[in-house]
Amino acid sequence: MGDLDPEDWDDFRARAHDVLDQAIDHLKAADQGPVWEPVPEAIQAKFAGPLPENSSDVVDGMLELLPHGVGNIHPRFFGWVHGAGSPEGLYADMITSAMNVNSGGRNHASAVVELQVIDWMLEMVGFSKDGSGILVSGTSLATVIALKVARDQALATAQSNGSKTAKLVGYCSAQTHSCIRRAFDLLGLGSDHLRVIECDEAFQISVPALERQIIKDKNDGFVPFLVVGTAGAVNMGAFDDLSALASIACQNSCWYHIDAAFGIGAKLSNTHQHLTKGMDQANSIAFDFHKWFQVNYDAGIVLFQDEAAHRTSFMDRPDYLRTAERGLAGGAFWGVDYGPELSREFRALKVWAHLKGHGLRKLGKSIDRNIELAGYLAKKIAKEDRLEALAPVPLNINCFRYAKGRDLNRLNEELVIRLQEDGVVVPSTTLLDGQLAIRVNITNHRTQQTDMDILIAEVLRIGDELAQANF
Numbered sequence: 001m002g003d004l005d006p007e008d009w010d011d012f013r014a015r016a017h018d019v020l021d022q023a024i025d026h027l028k029a030a031d032q033g034p035v036w037e038p039v040p041e042a043i044q045a046k047f048a049g050p051l052p053e054n055s056s057d058v059v060d061g062m063l064e065l066l067p068h069g070v071g072n073i074h075p076r077f078f079g080w081v082h083g084a085g086s087p088e089g090l091y092a093d094m095i096t097s098a099m100n101v102n103s104g105g106r107n108h109a110s111a112v113v114e115l116q117v118i119d120w121m122l123e124m125v126g127f128s129k130d131g132s133g134i135l136v137s138g139t140s141l142a143t144v145i146a147l148k149v150a151r152d153q154a155l156a157t158a159q160s161n162g163s164k165t166a167k168l169v170g171y172c173s174a175q176t177h178s179c180i181r182r183a184f185d186l187l188g189l190g191s192d193h194l195r196v197i198e199c200d201e202a203f204q205i206s207v208p209a210l211e212r213q214i215i216k217d218k219n220d221g222f223v224p225f226l227v228v229g230t231a232g233a234v235n236m237g238a239f240d241d242l243s244a245l246a247s248i249a250c251q252n253s254c255w256y257h258i259d260a261a262f263g264i265g266a267k268l269s270n271t272h273q274h275l276t277k278g279m280d281q282a283n284s285i286a287f288d289f290h291k292w293f294q295v296n297y298d299a300g301i302v303l304f305q306d307e308a309a310h311r312t313s314f315m316d317r318p319d320y321l322r323t324a325e326r327g328l329a330g331g332a333f334w335g336v337d338y339g340p341e342l343s344r345e346f347r348a349l350k351v352w353a354h355l356k357g358h359g360l361r362k363l364g365k366s367i368d369r370n371i372e373l374a375g376y377l378a379k380k381i382a383k384e385d386r387l388e389a390l391a392p393v394p395l396n397i398n399c400f401r402y403a404k405g406r407d408l409n410r411l412n413e414e415l416v417i418r419l420q421e422d423g424v425v426v427p428s429t430t431l432l433d434g435q436l437a438i439r440v441n442i443t444n445h446r447t448q449q450t451d452m453d454i455l456i457a458e459v460l461r462i463g464d465e466l467a468q469a470n471f
């Protein structure tokens, strides 16, 4: 067949089966070996070669990379907010590779599956069936899309009111993820036009402070256009009062956007679903499948209540991309009408397979177990004199530190680096009110209670060593 097809399909088949076997062995042993280790120099050297002129075998070289990922498939990976993924992702990856479709538009299987996923998610968050959405790489890009729609709507309103130079300002909390600021920058809104509102002691946005700032901005000639609610703050998991923010957004004619990147998991929880109250009143929501939902990287979504508003912001197709009445150029759903990307991978398949294959009930149980483990860890920390909690634990994230030593920020920073280098447990760090915290995020369906015990034992062991070394 083609120039780039295998010379012998039977050889290719045997090789592909071998790759699959090794990938499965790797997943089956996800709890073995170090959580993380640096890429060995010998392997790095293989990726520092000259630009290849001729063909060579690459399969063995790729297989050598298997043990050198971030570590998030391991049950004792607790850094940042990473999902652990699930083996079934391999199925969808193989099928999408074999199909090699472009999900930017036209009439084919990918649109059918993507629409199903979007409809499911509209229902899950409580939006109307008439809403819309699009799958993207993650919440960062989903946020850019949501905020562009919010901005375009606000500018259209300002223009129809005769204002040519509306100075738009938006609001989020001090715990909001940096992707909101980035979106402000990318969209030309200016990150100084994002007002960062202080939080209360529960790390939720201070509603009185937000109201005061809106009044001040109006008096100063600014146009408030956006309120961002955080459903699961990245530092420690706080949920803003989503219903209160809905009222404030409504009273001030602002677009209401919710960042639920991992916090969307609470929607499936039997014990913590109440946190998501008010989510259905947002104009847009962005969240990830690759975090607490455990879909393999990368997959996120943005959802809108108002399909027309969403589409208006991206509906600018040129002649060579026109929709036809019938044929391959037909089809009602073209991804390119709902986001900035034209060429897009068939992400919907792995999301569909994951949701359908496991079902929301099973995913919810796993999420509840993670929340329970965070509670278990919080109790262990409270009982131990050498440890100090640095934030409440409303959900699945513990922020704490080893509390005996000279310079606690330096000690805990070093402690986390050593934990990572030892490869037994991998948390990350964050700063809370200037205090460096060991941050343990549990969005991992493989984690067991014994993993929490190992974590505490290792923190105490290394903490004691560092305290003795006069850190």
Ligand SMILES: *Cc1c(COP(=O)(O)O)cnc(C)c1O
Residues within 6 Å of the ligand: 081, 137, 138, 139, 140, 141, 177, 179, 232, 233, 234, 259, 260, 261, 262, 288, 300
């Ligand atoms: C991870 C995260 C983001 C960014 O999402 P990506 O998928 O990494 O682009 C935004 N907000 C919160 C709260 C997050 O946890």
